[in-house]
Amino acid sequence: MKKFLPLFSVLLLAAAIVMAVPGSSTAGTTISAAEYKAGDKVTIEGAIEPGKDLYIAVAQSKMFSPADTSGTFEVKRLKKDGKKKKFNNDTKIPPLYYMLTTNPEAFGKEGKKRFGGPSVILGKGRGIYSTTMFYLKKKFDDLDAEAKSMLGPIKSEDQWNFLKYANESGYGINTIVKESNRVGKVTIFSRTVITDEGSGKYWDKNTSIKLDKATGKFTASFKSFRHTPPDTDFDVYVNGEKSGSYKVTKNGFWLSKGFRYMNPLWIVIGAILVGTYFSMIGAAGGMLMAAFQILIVHTAGPIGINAANVLKPSNMALTLFSPLGSFYRFAVKEKRVAWPVGISFGVGIFIGSIWLGKYVSAYLPMKAYKEWLAILVVLMGIQTLREMMPKAMEKRKNIKAMVKKFNEAVAKAKAEGSSVEMGKIEPVKTGIMDYRFKFWGEEFTINPLLFAILGLAIGVVSRSFGIGGGFLLVPAMTTLGALPMYVAVPISLIGTSFSSIGSFIGYLINGYLPDMVLMLCIIIGGFAGGMLGSRAQKMFSEKTLKIVLAVTLFFLFFRFFKIEIWI
Template sequence: MPVVTLITLAGFVLASYGLCFGEANISAAKYKAGDEVTIKGKIAPGQDLYIAVAQSKMFHGKLTEFNGQKSMGNFERKKLPKKGKKAGFTLDTEIPPLFYMLTTNRDAFGKDTKRKFGGPSFMKKMLGGGLYNTSMFKLKKKWDDVGAKEMMGPIKTAEQWNMYKFAHEKKYGINTIVKEGNKKGKVVIFARSVLGDASTGNYWDKGTSIKLNKEDGTFTASFKTFRHTPPNTGFDVYVNGEKSGSYVVEKNGFWLAKGYRYMNPLWVTIGAIAVGTYFSMIGAAGGMLMGAFQALVVQTAGPIGINAANVLRPSNIALTLFSPLGSFYRFAVVEKRVAWPVGISFGAGIFIGSIWLGTYVTQYVSMKAYKEYLGILVVLMGIKTLMEMTPAAMNKRKNIKAMTQKFNAAVKKAKETGGAVEMGSIEPVKSGITDYRFKFWGEEFRINPLLFAVLGIIVGIVSRAFGIGGGFLLVPMMTTIAALPMYVAVPISLIGTCFSSVGSFIGYVMNGYMPDLVLAGAIIIGGFVGGMLGSRAQKMFSEMTLKVILACTLFFLFFRFMKIEYWI
């Protein structure tokens, strides 16, 4: 009898022990990216619920390949150890890139906190953190303070917790490891980590449902998988510390392998056509606008272990190179309005700055520190561009005033006859290293090619640092410093951006970074077509209108550089 009693008691204890951890059923073995996952089961009565959903494959900083793609490029290998040392983890520390904790006891892992973001650095200091206000779930700083360590599934050490915190709360960690972010407007605040029921009202809990009956321990929890979960990604599910099952997230759309996003390439091509048309009309901001399109629409992220910027920027170069090529036939051959000596000297300087000096400067000097100064320069250029259109300024630049009058007369004639507007062409007058003169529509203009070669070096360094063509600096320089009309400045700028694009692309390739081939192909096609359209469309606008468009573009870039972009 005592033996039977002991066996019964032991069975009861074991059953209770198992129930304390929990049992669960997952609604399906396979899902498509973006689908809802539902988990039902039972835990010990009176217990809180902890469901850890962890990507099966772990990431650490010494990997050279992840999910069939190159991981940890040259820049990441230099940067991640420094950031890891500061955050409290090493390159050997490994975590699942995607990890979610669905729980009724969020306080065990952190708390809801207010978060300020956006705005330039001086404004952040004045406002105590940023221009805009929001909230986020902030993980506990120390592993020892976590109240439910045993419920974290594959995350078992302080180093793993530190890396998990870094990957979900730091911009570099999100863009390099997690690739998923909670956004306010279009700005990523942090990555999904600890989730509660949607009834909390938190924006990061939207779409999550957690129902627990503490009296009998039954529960039902559901959440939406990340829309851009890579194809065939496996996940393990742990309920109250015990592994309870697994599932696989399958492909849901056209997958960009290096872009790490689902996106129909046709939409990328359409976007590139629009940006390429705009770019070839004003000769500026092609890379910046394509970058904005990639970040906001395509959401280019890059493979695990590669920072998003190191895939996005090489892809941008496809537009800043091929959009000018699409416009050159009309600008150079048909209308003959390319000042080649200036364009080549400008381009040579840019090439030197982007491929040679730019590599060294960006390696030892953080260009981010100068981004706001660049923003101030850009807005001053925008103001100067608008001031050039005042009657007083036009009277000082009689050649541009006369050229504008001739253009208006040509437009009027075209309307009367029903024909196309005939553009003026460049007629060289004098060639020299420091003195190049030409006539455009009968009006003489003068420029110093050597000066613009030096300026080109500076622009090349900037373009290398930010992965852009540099046209937003080139065109204002030519219209303000050299007093050239937009119809001449734009073709020269496009030559310069071609050189800077080639230099920047070589720089990225030398460091082991390649764009997503499908993404780049779509941008090349769209950019080339846009270049052809923009070169035709430019003469539909007057000098004044083109300068207004340029100024508006510069003001837009000012907001981008100053991070006053919540509304974008």
């Protein structure tokens, strides 16, 4: 008997080693590989007890709890939501978690999801668009005993509540899970319970489950998340028992804080396009760059940090460096920057965004008024169009005369085959409440102090809503200041530069940093776009620029009202 003991010990040790190796077979289960690249198909094969349904829990090995976040705002939000949704600060769940099953009804059911449209009119929970999603059961106790035993690392009510919150709420997805099903920019939910794609449900796409109930043999596969962080380990549980593990490795250039795979060249190209548009009309640069980050880059932020707190600081690079790229032409070469107005505007915006906005945001729920801001935006768009009417132009004789001179200069340049020379700012009188200058020989008057006060208000809006404010600056100058677009745009770019600096400092104070590679790409592209846009602006007439501005304002109206959800 003693002779067999060493041999028996060796066999036990060998079995233990085999069970510990990733991708190995345990209890009849085999994972097709020990490592996969992000986005690859993961295949799991094996056998379960005949006649039973299949439940495969695939869970990220490293768990997350609200206590793990270092974000200033996230700590407060998760604590608040935890009380409401009934999970604790130390409740741990796997950020990425999938249940592949032949019996999805054991965990929840399909239901309608409405979204989009102004909540001030439609009310909470309603929307003008509709889709479907898979809702997990509301309570852990709604699951039967068998379903509970199949969840792998999810073993308690607070974990179930946290899992549901992380995968079904927009904030949970953008802060914890980082994977989502979207319609346009709108996050619907994150896939958790999935079955064979033969179901026809969009969340089951690229999932295959084949089970022979007579023998218990199965083959299940699903597509791993394309933006799974490099070197992420996953554990696999088959019908409640841990049956193996695998690792997801890098698949492309990884943005460490952007938390996405993306070729930096595409970011530069996107920033060039947005920067060009922004420096031509002086508005919507930050919003368009945000749309690019959401739809193309998919900027998400590290686990525990909300995507917005990485996306917005990165955006500041565009609204700061695109104006810098345009300043050489606007300020040095063409000399069409009204500096007293621009600086007073900029100082007001800076104070409003970095100081006053902080206190206003603390006492007033400004974000609740974002939809009301849409009303102001559409009125400004209508007014911008009205200003081009013959009757309105008659009242603004200086702009009418300037437009005539510009058109004559364009016609002459075309006839001579040369480029048109822009007019320049010629100061007539400089005062804190009375600044006069000539542009194309026509005199314009503006009150710098008034625009400094207006800058304070726009700075507060900028800080509260996380936007640059250019969409308010330009129409304010063309409407209230009666300035031509060729003068208003350079002033607006000064204002948004100050706004961006103030907002960026605000994020730094709260401990939020942008993704450095992402920011560098946006700086390069934004600067180049600023140079291109400032050169291209003179190719368009005053009327054309105002039409583009009005269209932009109407676009923002639809966006603030959540009617536009794709850009």
